[in-house]
Amino acid sequence: MSALPLTPLTLQQRWSIFVVEAQTELLKTFRTPAFVIPSLLFPIMFYVFFGLLFNSAGSQAGNAAKYLMATYAVFGAIGPALFSFGVDVATDKDKGILSLKLVSPMPLSSYFAARILVAMIFALMIIMSLFAVGAIFGDVTMTRVQWGATLIAVLFGTLPFCAIGLFIGLSVSGKAAPAIVNLIYLPMAFLSGLWVPIHLFSSSMETLANVFPAYHLAQLALGIQGNSVGTAWYLHAAALLGYTIIFLALSARQFKRIDNRR
Amino acid sequence: MQANHSPLVKVNAVAKRFGDVSAVDDLSMTIHPNEVVALLGENGAGKTTTISILLGQQIPTSGEVSIFGHAPGHWAAKQQLGVMLQSAALPDNVTVKEQLRLFASYYPNSISVKEAVETAMLTQLERRKIQTLSGGQKQRLLFAMAIIGNPKLVILDEPTVGLDASARREFWKCIRSLAENGTSVLLTTHYLEEADALSDRIVVMSHGKKVAEGVPAEIKAKLGGKRIRFRTQDSLAIIAAVVPECEPQLRGDYTEIFSTSPESHLHALFTAGIGIQDLTLTGISLEDAFLQLTHANLNTQPINKDLTA
Numbered sequence: 001m002s003a004l005p006l007t008p009l010t011l012q013q014r015w016s017i018f019v020v021e022a023q024t025e026l027l028k029t030f031r032t033p034a035f036v037i038p039s040l041l042f043p044i045m046f047y048v049f050f051g052l053l054f055n056s057a058g059s060q061a062g063n064a065a066k067y068l069m070a071t072y073a074v075f076g077a078i079g080p081a082l083f084s085f086g087v088d089v090a091t092d093k094d095k096g097i098l099s100l101k102l103v104s105p106m107p108l109s110s111y112f113a114a115r116i117l118v119a120m121i122f123a124l125m126i127i128m129s130l131f132a133v134g135a136i137f138g139d140v141t142m143t144r145v146q147w148g149a150t151l152i153a154v155l156f157g158t159l160p161f162c163a164i165g166l167f168i169g170l171s172v173s174g175k176a177a178p179a180i181v182n183l184i185y186l187p188m189a190f191l192s193g194l195w196v197p198i199h200l201f202s203s204s205m206e207t208l209a210n211v212f213p214a215y216h217l218a219q220l221a222l223g224i225q226g227n228s229v230g231t232a233w234y235l236h237a238a239a240l241l242g243y244t245i246i247f248l249a250l251s252a253r254q255f256k257r258i259d260n261r262r
Numbered sequence: 263m264q265a266n267h268s269p270l271v272k273v274n275a276v277a278k279r280f281g282d283v284s285a286v287d288d289l290s291m292t293i294h295p296n297e298v299v300a301l302l303g304e305n306g307a308g309k310t311t312t313i314s315i316l317l318g319q320q321i322p323t324s325g326e327v328s329i330f331g332h333a334p335g336h337w338a339a340k341q342q343l344g345v346m347l348q349s350a351a352l353p354d355n356v357t358v359k360e361q362l363r364l365f366a367s368y369y370p371n372s373i374s375v376k377e378a379v380e381t382a383m384l385t386q387l388e389r390r391k392i393q394t395l396s397g398g399q400k401q402r403l404l405f406a407m408a409i410i411g412n413p414k415l416v417i418l419d420e421p422t423v424g425l426d427a428s429a430r431r432e433f434w435k436c437i438r439s440l441a442e443n444g445t446s447v448l449l450t451t452h453y454l455e456e457a458d459a460l461s462d463r464i465v466v467m468s469h470g471k472k473v474a475e476g477v478p479a480e481i482k483a484k485l486g487g488k489r490i491r492f493r494t495q496d497s498l499a500i501i502a503a504v505v506p507e508c509e510p511q512l513r514g515d516y517t518e519i520f521s522t523s524p525e526s527h528l529h530a531l532f533t534a535g536i537g538i539q540d541l542t543l544t545g546i547s548l549e550d551a552f553l554q555l556t557h558a559n560l561n562t563q564p565i566n567k568d569l570t571a
Contacts, residue, residue, distance in 0.1 A: 006338045006370075013370065020367040024360055031355040096350035103317045103347070104411070105340040106368040 014107050021106075021114035029084075029118055039083070039122060043076030044129050050195060052138050063227075065138030067197060070221040073127045073154045075194040078214060080122035081158040082181050084115055085165025090177035093170060116162055123158050127151055142225055149224045157217040160240045163247035164213070170254035188212045198229065213243040269294050270415050270446055271316065276325030278311050278470075285311040286322070287470040293415065293448055298441045300457035301450040302481070303467035309450040310348055312467070313419050316448075317345060330414070341370060344413035346404050348420045348450075352392045358403055359388040362410055369411030382406035382436050398429030405436055409445070416440065418449040422456060434459055454485055454551075485551040488524045491516050492541045504534045520546070 009017070030036055051068035092098040101111060131147065134140040142150070165181070172180050189195060191208065192215035198206055206229070209215040216236040222228040223236070269292040278286040286308040293299050301309045314320040315327055318335020332339040352361065359375055366372040379385055382402040387395065395403065401421065408416050418437070422430045437460050441447055451457050457464045457478065464481040466474040474481060490508075493515055494501070501510045501517060505527050508519035521527045524543055531538060 006341060008337055009370070017367045020364055024356060024364045027360060028353060028355045092353075095353070096347055097353060099319070100345065100347055100350045100407075101368075103319065103335075103340065103343075103345045104365065104368045105337060105370075 009105070009107055014110055017107060018110040018113050021110050022117045025114050025118045026121070035083075039080055040126060040129065043072050043079070043126055044133060046075070046195065047072040047130055047133060048137075051134070064197075065134055066140045066142065066225055067222065067227050069130055069134035069138065069140055070150060070154075070225060070227070071194040071197070071218050073130050073150065074157065074214060074218045074221055075189050076126035076130060077123035077154050077158050078161040078189075078217070079185060080126070081119040081161035082165040082168070082185050083178075084119040084122070085162050086168040086181040087174070087177045088115070089166055089169030090172060091174040094174040112166075116159070119158055119162055120155055123155055124151075127154055146224050150221050153220050153224060154217065157220060157240060160213045160217075160243040160247070163244045163251065167247045167251045167254065170251055170257075188214050191215075192218055194218055210239075213240055216240050270330055271448070272326070272328045273312075273316070274326045276312075276315060276322045276327060278308075278315060278320060279323045284470050286315070289325070289467075289470075289472055291465050291472065291475070293446055295414070295446055296441075296444050297463065298437070298447040298449070298461045300461035300464045301448065301467060302452065302454060302457045302464050303450075304452055306469075307452075307467040308470040309467055310419055311470075313347075313417060313448075313450060316417065317343075341411070342414045344408035344411055344416040346408045346416070346418045346421055348423070350404060352400055352403060354391070354393040356392055357389055358384060358392065358395070358406075361392060361403065362388075362406055365407045366410045369413075371412045372410050373412045375410070378406040378410040381409060381439055383432060396429075398425050398432060401425060401429070401433060402436060405433070409440060413445065415446040415448065418447065420450055420452070422451070422453070430456070454482065458482055483522050487520050487522045487546055487551065489544050489546050490519045490521055490524055490528065490541070491544070493517070493539045494537055496536050500534075501531070501536060504530055504536065516540075 047068060051065050051072060089098070092101075102108075127150075131140075131151075164184070168180055168184070169177060191205070192198070192212040193201065193209060194214060198209055198215070198218075201209070216239040219228045219231060220233055220236045220240070223233045271291075271293040273289055273291045276286060276289045277284065289308070289312060291299075301312065303309050311320060315322050316329060316334055318333070318339075327334050329336075329339045330342050356364075358379070362375045362378055366375060366378075375388070379388055382405050384399065384402055384406060387399060392400065392403065405418070405421065408418065421437075422433050425433060434456070437447060437449070441460075447460075449456075449460065458481075461478060464474075464476065464478055465472055466481060466485070474484060491513075494517055498510055498512055498517065501519070505519060505521070508521050508527055510517055510519045512518075519527065528543075
């Protein structure tokens, strides 16, 4: 036997593990068109119905389309984050894949970074499609900076939902996860004003919306185009950061309970 | 680099309790380089808990464990260790090659996918999606994932459970070719035959305790006995005089003896002119053998003895 140099993984090794992990995750995901196509079409279909067709009779053409383009971008982007973490992590955990990876030298950071990347690639595809539909069919006009800022805000705004998804994935079984994720995702989307503008709600419901992270992300995106309810952007950002930290901490606790005994 | 004679794994007086239940009790064992050790025991004997402790998934209640001189779960231990877990399954929608490439990336000194595939007898299957593999092939893929990091020690937790006889034989071949290359193996099993066929040393566990340890021949002599059962007119005392080491017992009309060499004992009985009717010869279950062994270790009489009084 030759003496093998034992060293902790270097940054370069971690990066290459991340690349292979991300490639494998992407291959796995995009080989499931039954997941990919509905995930992409759902928010666009909703946007076409409510943002374009429904509002084409409205007074200021373009503004409703612009408003709802932002909120449906949020709706479309947080879905893959919740599902990629919630459902996929639960499945990995149930099958023992996660245990096997945890006893291997795999750095946990690579595993999570790969999942975040998959969620973000999905989010990017959804946001870009909505932008295209909004610009072409909804006469949405924004400055280049506004387009770019909306994209970046929504893309990185998926992070708290990755954390929430992770907590769900570690807490429930793979069979229960899709139902639980939907139970959180869909009501939260509605109550945060992602489907119907928040100012059409009663004031008590508008106040209630503050407890949902999706509301804060939507307000952040709407603030860029000057359509938010008026709270300072950094308060929304702080709320999102808070959610991320809380659910990461909760997830860390759940993590310790994973092992290969069932 | 450790000297070749120092053990890779040291387990010293380890106990693990879950509430009131004692899963592992006062277990000590070592694994040396180039050695195949089988952890043999019934379900619930504490084998998987022992593995979990070695992997750092469970913290022992008391005792010390070191693996390559490190604490379980340390990165340096993980880099030199290949693992096949009992409950692990595989993702769908990924090919054999992609899955192996992924696991190869985790280890700094991994072998090539080609090499792993050859050792695990999966050539020709590299491009197949995992969901199209048979049970035996999936199990061998998990094995390939365990060895692709070029580990010094491979831990296999019940690797052949659920496999049919031919798939099990194929799996044994893989383990043998791994051991021939000088990799140490710790495998758990509840088949005496498997432990005997593969290992250099067997550690027998029952109810969380180590009840025996030795080379396969020794363990087989202790555990691999047969139950000889027959009816006879002759008294128990006469039979006991002919085959004193077999502890004859009366069970209703039948006389039962426990024998590790049934041929010679039957020969002795026939030669002594014992009239034997309704003869049956059955292998005893591992559980019965453990019972026998546990009692032998405690230097007490077998439980059934008082029935004969």
